[in-house]
Amino acid sequence: MSYLTITELQKHYDNYHALRGINLSITEGEFLVFVGPSGCGKSTLLRTIAGLESSTGGTIELDGRDITELASSKRDLAMVFQSYALYPHMTVADNLSFALRLAKVPDAEIKEKVRSVSASLQLDPLLDRKPKELSGGQRQRVAIGRAIVRQPKVFLFDEPLSNLDAALRVQMRLELARLHKKLGTTMIYVTHDQIEAMTLADRVVILNAGQIEQVGTPLELYRQPNSRFVAEFIGTPKMNLIPANKAALQDNNLAIDLLGNQIDFPANRLKESLSASTIVGIRPEHMTLVEQDGDIQGRIELVEHLGSEAYAHIQLGNDQTIIVKAPARSELKDGQDVSINIDVQEIILFNENDRVISVIPEEA
């Protein structure tokens, strides 16, 4: 049962088409993350849901009610802003209770709600302070508390962690995940950080140029991207994309000529034929460095040691560089010639329109 339904949502600015027909249905209690490069329309979509931007077409339905034309103050949504947007001349307690006071909630009830929220977010010692006397992380918690205290139908987060330093960001990310588990309220979260998206989301919506590119669980997006854009966007380091210059059918296998190196791919599982502009996508962890006789050959340009693992940047012919994941303590040296084995099962092929070439699942 869909809780929040967005149908054919359009947003035109004077000379810019920001949202090009968004269709999305969100179930109650879901943690949904909008992710995409800057300018893809993810913030516009969130602000349109919030009612801070008016849509120029399409409808938004929340809990069976059409809220497309409703003022944001009446939508029963709460939003956490990137700048936190705390009211600077009010104390933390007043910030938390502002919405309740406007709604003329009885004083005793306000007190009780503020108390329980401040206890759960560890804001008790800060209640009498003004926002500018708080650290970034504390402000963040107050902003979240201000949203929680109203018990809205949906929480909206607009890049809430981007102003925090790296360590605090990881911690707040965890707190948000816990909060969602505890409250069970529907949350929509906008970020450009795909790690936040992967770790927080029940489902991720990838936006590109005002359109939804793909919706799915983080692992679905990682394993089965349906376009080159999604494949490149999800995953660090990026998926390697190598042009397959020639493709020829040999027996039942397709031999893809990868920069002069040939790898075999079971062709009977492909739903469309390959061409010279087919792109071969393979993630760094699906390749292994071997002593000799690997699928393709290259020369190590640079090794990045991350402690738990290492990433080798390997130069193939034709200036193509790929990244291969290597064991942490590998004795790789720059300039060394290496041979690489590719896990053919994990190859993802993209056609000339950058869409994925579907593969029929192997029969078990």
Added chain:
Amino acid sequence: MKRSITRLLMAPSVILLLAWMIIPLSMTIYFSTIEFSLYNPDQNGFVGWENFEFFITDPAFMPAVANTLILLLSVLFITVVFGVMLSALIDKPFYGQGIVRVLLISPFFIMPTVNALIWKNMMMNPVYGIFAWISTSFGLEPIDWLSNHPLMSIIMMVSWQWLPFAILVFVTALQSQDTEQKEAAQMDGATGLHIFRYLTIPHLARPIAVVVMIETIFLLAVFAEILVSTNGGPGYDSTNLTYLIYNQALLQFDVGTASAGGLLAVVLANIVAFFLIRAVGKNLTV
């Protein structure tokens, strides 16, 4: 060594500024204690507090103090209240915003004498003024503003002159108001009035304090408008302290009493400043 060079280099400007302040002040104090009338420039014996007594017991003194305060507080009230409202009104983009802003701010560029002449001759004149024309077109008796409501007329002129200053400060301040805060308040269920009351007004507290303090300095010394339009009259109805001092010094040629009045005006200004800064100045420290 380094310190003494610094002091040496700063000395000329410090001495000049000090002299600039000390010499007129001490001369005023000196004049206020001697008999000094331009009718009788030879007689200038020491008279003690007599000049002060003479100034305070002048029948014009109490009305002048009252007028000064009424003028100050009325103009402050009008400029701050209307300034805040007009600035909030023109803050949102609309067609012709630029021109409206320039028009609202332009009275500030008109010099006080010209301002007073415009109001006196073109607006308030009971025969061919615009107010008279409006009154007569409704079949009403035109009001002779300058004779019947002299202080009110002065308040109108001075407010017209100073409202632009308030608007200029407030418009600038409003532009620095965080839009995300307003949006957050919207999401919290706030109406436009709530946002104005709980976000905009507190945001403007500091600019309001600045406007009040700067205007106080200038409004205690309003002079040109009175001289050009009412000459302090009828009677003492539109005489303020500044005008009374001018009256003593340059109409009655009594420099001693005028100096005493000047010192009293300094005391009054300090009292007013003390209360105003206490009332609004705490916003400056926030």
